[in-house]
Amino acid sequence: MVNGARHKPKVIRNRLLERREELSRLSRGTAAARRPVELDQSRVGRLSRMDALQEQEMAKDTERRRDGELHRIDAALKRLEEGDYGWCLSCGEPIPAARLELDPTVSLCVDCAERSSAGHH
Numbered sequence: 001m002v003n004g005a006r007h008k009p010k011v012i013r014n015r016l017l018e019r020r021e022e023l024s025r026l027s028r029g030t031a032a033a034r035r036p037v038e039l040d041q042s043r044v045g046r047l048s049r050m051d052a053l054q055e056q057e058m059a060k061d062t063e064r065r066r067d068g069e070l071h072r073i074d075a076a077l078k079r080l081e082e083g084d085y086g087w088c089l090s091c092g093e094p095i096p097a098a099r100l101e102l103d104p105t106v107s108l109c110v111d112c113a114e115r116s117s118a119g120h121h
């Protein structure tokens with residue numbers, strides 16, 4: 001059985017670490033945008049207040065997605081360390097290398113991922 005991903009754990013580890021570093025850099029960059037909006041500033045008009053709130057919501061949303069990805073990266077790094085990386089967490093089958101290449105944080109094979117996103121595991 002050949003699964004390229006399992007033959008280069010160092011490469012994958014580096015990719016994951018780089019991505020994690022990138023995410024935390026982005027997160028630091030947008031920290032200012034997530035500061036609470038001051039609603040009682042008289043010089044801020046109603047429309048720009050709404051804009052500010054909307055922007056803040058978007059920033060929070062981005063941050064939530066980023067957090068989710070960070071968690072997936074950490075989980076993938078842990079699996080790498082424990083030697084579980086590259087195996088579907090649900091059915092135990094190997095995850096195709098091409099799939100891992102696309103997103104090194106995936107923890108399910110295609111079948112299981114589809115089942116889980118369809119809502120009935």
Ligand SMILES: [Zn+2]
Pocket residue numbers: 088089090091092093108109110111112113
């Ligand atoms: Zn599976």
